[in-house]
Amino acid sequence: MKKQKKTIGLHELYQKDPIEADRLLWGRESDPETRRGFLKKGALLALGAALGAPMVHAENFPAGIIPAGLADADTPFQIPGKHPDLIVLNDKPLNLETPAHLLDDKLTPGDKFFVRNNGLPPEESDIDVNNWTLTIEGESARQKKSYTIQELKERFQEHTYQLVLECGGNGRSEFNPPAKGNQWSTGAVGCAAWTGVRLKDVLEDVGIKSNAVYVGYYGKDRHVSGNPEKEAISRGVPVEKAMQEESLIAWAMNGEPIPYQNGHPLRLVFGGWPASCSGKWLSRIVVRDRVHDGAKMKAPSYRVPCNPVGPGEKVKDEDMCIIESMPVKSLITYPMTGATLKLNQQLPIRGHAWAGELSVEKMEVSTDFGATWQPANLQKAANRLSWQHFDAKVSFPKRGYYEVWAKATDSEGRSQPMILPGWNPKGYLNNACHRIAVKVV
C-alpha cells in the first residue's frame, strides 16, 4: 500500500488555522473582530510575488483565506525560509524533517536545517533584535544580570564552532511498539557553523555559586494551547556541559542571522546533546541548585529507562533517566535512495557521521546487508562536536536490487546497530544504520 504523503498542502494549512496560516505564510496579522488582514508591506510584496501580480484592493482581502491565484495550486506550501522539500511532520507546532539527500552539504544551510518546535515561535514582528535581552538569574547565580545582544557582542570574545544538533527523537518512526510524538525518520539532524559567545564566559561574568547543578533556559515561544501561563519547553544541561568551550549563546548560523524557525535572534547550542537542550528564542537562563524542572524536563520527556527494558514494558517515571550525549550515527547523503546504475559502474557514496560527545573513529559501508563491510574514507572533525564527512566507492557483482548500508564506530568502540537499538517508551536514540536502495541494470 502506498503510504500517504507526509507533505501538507496550502489548503490544509488554511483549514487548520487560517489566522495562523496567514501569519506563517505572509506574516499577515489579523484583527480578530473584523477578520480583516493587516498586510504589512513585506507581506503584501510576498503575496504579490506568489500571485505573480500585485493584488488590487489587498487591504480589503479578508484574513485567513487563500488567495485564488494560489488556491488552484496543488503544490505543497512552503514555510518561509525553508526548502520546499522538507517533510512537514506537524504544522502546529511546526516540525520539519530533512530528507537524507538534502543533508549533502558539508554544513547544513539554514533553509535545509530541520525544525522541531515545541510551541509557537514568537511573532516575527515582536522580535526586536536591538532590544532583545538575555537575563541570567536563578538560586545558584550570584546576581541577576541582563545583556542585550549588542552587549554580549561587545563584552565577550566571539567564537564559531561547527556543532551537530539532533533531535532526541530522530528515528522514532521505526520503534515497535510505536512511541507517540513526531514520527521522525532520519532527518531531525543538521550541522552548522554557529557563532556567538561562550555560555561559560557569560556565566563567569554573572558569577555562579559552588552549589550550581544545572543550567536551564526559557525562550519566547508560546504554548500551542495559547495559554500564556504554560511554557512550551524549558530544558537545559548540567553545569559541566554548560561550561564546555563549545557551549554557545549564538546569534548566527553559517555567518547569517539564525533562521526564524531555528531560534532567531538568540539561542543556545549544545552540540552532541538532544537538540531540545539548546533553547531557541532565548530570553532567560537560570542557574539551578538542582536538576532544572522546566517544561519537558520531567519523565518521560527526553528520558530513557535507566536500565534496559523489553519492548513495550511499562517503566516508572523514577526509573527514567535524562538523555545526555547522543549515540554514534551516520547518514548517506549521496546518492539519494533509488539510484539506478549500469553494471560495471562504480558508485560513489558520501555522507556524515557524528557521535555525541565523542568522535567517530571508523566508517564502513556494506552492499550485502552487512555480511561484508568495506572501510570508507573518514575526515577529521573541524572541531569537537562537529560531524565528520565520509566517502567511499562501491561496486556491484551483478544486476539486481541492492542496499548500501553505512556504519560508524565511535572513539570508545561502539558501532551503530543494524537492527533497532533497545526499545524505550518514548522512542528516543534510534541510531540504527542508515541504508539506501540501489538498482543495477
Add this chain to the structure above:
Amino acid sequence: MTEKQKQAYRQRWLNTISLIVRTVVGVFFAAVGLFIYAIFGPTMHGWFEGPEPIPVEEIQRRIAEKEADLDRVENGIHLETGLIAAEGWEQVRATCTACHSAKLVTQNKATRDGWEKMIRWMQETQGLWELGAQEAVILDYLAANYAPEESSRRANLDMDEIEWYILEL
C-alpha cells in the same frame, strides 16, 4: 414555354447559384475569422481592455468553493484533517484539533491503553479538559483506527516510496 418564361427560369437558376456561392464565401470568411480569433484572440483581448484585476468578491467566491470542497469525506478519509472517517471521528476532530494538528493523531499508532495514556498526559501537563462521556467514543475510535501494526525488528525499505532514477556518473 415562351421566351419570357425561359428567361424567368434562367433568372431563378442564376439566383439559386448566386445564393449558394454567397453562402459558401460567407461560411469561408466566418471560418477564417474564427481561426484567426482562436490564434490571436487572447493577445488581441489585451489591446482593448488591459489586464483585468480579479475582484475580491470573485476571489472570495472561488475560495469558499475550494474550502467547502475540502470539508468532505472521500474514500473514507476526511480530506481537511486526514482523519479516517469512522464512527467517532467528528468528536476526535472537535476535541483534538482544538489544540494541535490532526497530524499528531494520524501519524501515531497505539493500543487503547496507549491512547488513554496520551490523553492522561495531555490532561496532566498540557491543559486538556475532562472529556466525560466523549472519552470512550474517542478512545474506541483511536484504538480501532490507529492501532499498532505488526513489524519486524527492522522493516524492509518501503519499496512503494522509492522513486527510482537513473544516476548520472
